[in-house]
Amino acid sequence: MASAEPQTDSMISRNGDGQAVLLGGFSEQSQHSHFPRALVCPYTGANDVVDHELPSTGVLWACTVVNSAPPGYFGKVPFGFGVVQLDDGLRIVTRIAADDPASLQIGQPMGLIIEDLPAGADQDAGTMQIWAFAPASDDTASDDTASDDTASGAR
Amino acid sequence: MKTPGPWNKVAVVGAGMIRFGELFDQSYEQMAAGAWRACRESVDLGLDPSQVEAMFVATQRGTLWGQEGIGGNTVPSAIGLSGVPCTRIENACPTGSDAFRVGAMAVASGVHDVVLVIGVEKMRDKSAEEGLLARAAGGHPIYTRGESAPVLFAPFATRHMHEYGTTKEMLASVAVKNHYNGARDPFAHFQNEITVDQVLAAPEVCSPLGLLDCCPQTDGAAAVLLVSAERAQEFTDSPVYVAGFGVATDHPYLHEKQDYLGLLASRLASARAYEMAGIVPKQLDCAEVHDCFTITEILDIEDLGFCEKGSGGAFSAAGETAIGGSMPVNTSGGLLAKGHPIGATGIAQIIELWWQLREQAGPRQVALKNGYALQHNVGGRGSGVSVVNILTRNAK
Structure with missing residues (x-):
């Protein structure tokens, strides 16, 4: 089980520019995208789901600071977890990477990051490469106008 | 079921449970x-066991004590x-309420006149790490990355606070009220009162939820006897009828339109x-709703129509959901x-309502005005399924 090699998360891909992106699904028939990628469209049951690269930026929709790590998580505690509304309107649950997760503000710009987490409790368990969203730096920040007020129209 | 209600084809004529708690000294069958x-x-008026024509056993997660394959059908011969x-x-957190609904349908169909529904769950034999927490993720691609039940519900709380100004004190008022009620329920796991200050000072699990914002893991069992309405008088002079029920599913984690302000199911x-x-929420005398976390009860009372969306925190803090309030919620604790x-x-929620509607709830008794009560569960990665049963003491 333990491996010194980084494990690549199956939901991470690389776009044409070599940038890491999250892979969701898209159904031509329903015109709905979804995440994580399902084998059939969760909106219509259509069997035409293809890979769909998600936007890598968005805004924080809701979050929590987790003080008690669930089994299978060997990273730093406390850590952030929550919901990010991506620039295309899709809301996804995600781990939130932040030095001080208690300082996170709903509506703040977020960007996709890839990081290594310990794959087990032992030092020789190696690491696993997984994704998270982190407060966006200026060059990756999404457009502020895509925040709260626009988003609540999706209710 | 298109005829406006009350449906009233099925009566609850028996209801009993064991005290909930950490029951290491009792087996599943015990x-x-x-x-x-x-x-x-x-x-x-008495029941001869030979009158029981069929049983439904509600058990959500047999793996918590090691019997996933045969839990349920082991019960009749054991008892x-x-x-x-x-x-x-099995139907996620509404497992018991759905077994009740299925039992009611078995009676209403005319196939059986007397049906026993038993809910039983053993949650404490294995540690949390081996049991519920480990199973909650279930290999899910996101949830195995640091998710658990409180982590799933906490973002609802932060979003609700952001949108509506709900406060941690309002969340705490739910825990205080339910512990007050639990202290008056001899079947409750926790029978002690707590204060808002104690809730706020409890260790934080995941913000804004502290330990006392979260329900415990508990062992327990509860049973009800359902009979056709025409035969109810053979068993009791005070039957409680099944006035109606509803079930809904929703996308769990795939729900991209989920606004984290309530649960569509x-x-x-x-x-x-x-x-x-055939009723509106205002006609209810009391309700038992799914308060796995304090925020969940606030979402519930809005989603079930007891108060306006967004006002659940203030409604709770004002005491409206207390036993003497305008809409008593979770009188059982x-x-x-x-x-x-x-x-x-x-x-067990059904049983509390049965006692309430028969005016047997002792210090927890609410004033009966219209004779209706509602039971609700929601779950399945938070939002996947909800079951609602409505009971009445009013004959059709």
């Missing part, structure tokens, strides 16, 4: 037997009902139940104080 005996003894048809029902399920019962042994939870 707990079920305890609930069955209590249920049998509660039948006013003296060998030979009785028995089917296990609860809204759909309750709308269907109200239509079947709720999941927060009575406990949440998943398969037994919904059945």
Whole structure:
């Protein structure tokens, strides 16, 4: 089980520019995208789901600071977890990477990051490469106008 | 079921449970037997076990004690009902309430006149790490990255606070009220009162939820006896009828339109139940709702129509959901104080309403005005399924 090699998360891909992106699904028939990628469209049951690269930026929709790590998580505690509304309107649950997760503000710009987490409790368990969203730096920040007020129209 | 209600084809004529708690000294079958005996003894005019025509056993997660494959059909022969048809029902956190609904449909269909529904769940034999927490993720691609039940519900709280100004004190008022009620319920896991300050000072699990915002893991069992309405008088002079029910599913984690301000499944399920019962929320005298976390009860009372969306925190803090309030909620102590042994939870909620509607709830008794009460669960990665049952003491 333990491996010194980084494990690549199956939901991470690389776009044409070599940038890491999250892979969701898209159904031509329903015109709905979804995440994580399902084998059939969760909106219509259509069997035409293809890979769909998600936007890598968005805004924080809701979050929590987790003080008690669930089994299978060997990273730093406390850590952030929550919901990010991506620039295309899709809301996804995600781990939130932040030095001080208690300082996170709903509506703040977020960007996709890839990081290594310990794959087990032992030092020789190696690491696993997984994704998270982190407060966006200026060059990756999404457009502020895509925040709260626009988003609540999706209710 | 298009005829406006109340449906009233099925009556609850017996209801009994064991005290919930950490029951290391009782096996799964012992707990079920305890609930069955209590249920049998509660039948006013008596019940001969040979009258039980069919059983439904609600157990959500047999792996918590090591019997995933055969839990449920082990029960009849273990408690003296060998030979009785028995089917296990599983439907996430509403497992017990859905078994009740299925039992009611079995009676209403005319196939059976007398049906026993037992909810039983053993949650404490394995540690949290081996048990519920480990299973909650279930290999899910996101949830295995640091998710758990409180982590799933906490973002609802932060979003609700952001949108509506709900406060941690308002969340705490739910825990305080449910513990107050639990302290008056001899079947509750926790029978102690707590204060808002204690809730706020409790260790934080995941912001803004502290330890006392979360329900415990609990062992327990509960049983009810359902009979056709025409035969109810053979068993009791005070039957409680099934006025209506509703079930709804929703996308769990795939729900991209989820606004984290409420649960669509609860809204759909309750709308269907109200239509079947032919009532509106204001006609309810009390309700047992799914308070796995304090924020969940606030979402519930909005989604079930007890108050406006967004006002649930203030409604709770103002005491409207207390036993003397305008809409008493979780008089049994709720999941927060009575406990949440998943398969037994919904059945135990039904039992509390049965006592309330028969005016047997002692210090927890609410004033009966219209004779209707509502039971609700929601779950399945938070939003996947909701079941609502409405009971009434009013004959059609």
